[in-house]
Amino acid sequence: MPIMTLHRLADLEPAAWDALLPDDQPFLRHAFLSALEDSGSVGGRSGWRSAHRLLTDAAGCPLAALPLYVKSHSYGEYVFDWGWADACQRAGIPYYPKLLCAVPFSPVAGARLLGRGEAAAELLDELCAGLEEQGLSGLHVNFTDATADDLLRGRDGWLERLGCQFHWKNRGYRDFQDFLDALASRKRKQLRKEREQVAGQGIAFDWREGHTLSEAEWDFVYACYANTYHVRGQAPYLTRSFFSLLAERMPEAIRVVLALQHARPVAMAFSLLGGDSLYGRYWGCLAEFDRLHFETCFYQGLEYAIGQGLQRFDAGAQGEHKLIRGFEPMITRSWHYLVHPGLRAAVADFLEEERLGIRQYAEQACELLPYRQG
Structure with missing residues (x-):
């Protein structure tokens, strides 16, 4: 089926994009992402170049989509890979540009693989196969939902990274x-x-x-x-x-x-x-x-x-000071596909230890919550 790349979301009808969204979260809506582009917040010299990928049927109707950006740095992502980039620089391995599936400047978990699951999987496989040829060091999918986690977990070459935020529940x-x-x-x-x-x-x-x-x-x-x-x-x-x-x-x-x-x-x-x-x-x-x-x-x-x-108040990333105000630790996930085998192996070892540390941190954070016992 045809695959197309959109460098401006305005080139696609808002209803066609929004029809692929699974819920009412505002950050993946055409209005939000196109406002980032049309305002110059992404594009130009920002280091974010839109490259959204769509899989369509024979009639041109979108079946699946990924919100994608070619990045020349790691600012505005909130999943910090500066250490990976520094290690690559010391080893003479180019880390930038890289490909990022995310919402710019928004550390909010939600849908990332839009549309039909099998169609989104086809897009992912096509992207991974073409990374090296395009001079991209890897593909990163930040702040995923359970649907993306299920699709990526155990998929060949993908590495899971955990994070911790603090959300309030009503x-x-x-x-x-x-x-x-x-x-x-x-x-x-x-x-x-x-x-x-x-x-x-x-x-x-x-x-x-x-x-x-x-x-x-x-x-x-x-x-x-x-x-x-x-x-x-x-x-x-x-x-x-x-x-x-x-x-x-x-x-x-x-x-x-x-x-x-x-x-x-x-x-x-x-x-x-x-x-x-x-x-x-x-x-x-x-x-x-x-x-x-x-x-x-x-x-x-x-x-x-x-x-x-x-039912929920997500007040943004990080912030242990939120704990005593009733915000509870929540595990977030991102997924990373790295082309260079040596880099992939080193990051895999690092993430295995980091995941253990993040889970222990979240458990310890629960002990600081202000709620009455029982």
């Missing part, structure tokens, strides 16, 4: 106080004190949907987002136009909470809504306020999720 809480009542007394007092400290600074919060924000308000959102990079001496991954394009193309999925001090915005957190989950993505503030990060990024999201009856 156990039928009536309100935020009901959630607090589920915590041990000392932890409950800590969370309540942190919220009181923010309120004592005269800060209130306003939840907004994507279509309600003006361009001036989007300017503020972007200034906050970009500032989180500027204070570390880095350039932001996303461009200003990405936010406007996303607000135009999928406003119903956008949730922004503005932190207001005496009616003046001072901070924000940007989230996406999909299915039964809230995904916290970006945050930023333009001045320092005690405990404002915890309130804006975590407690506001928890309270919103409870109020909307959502």
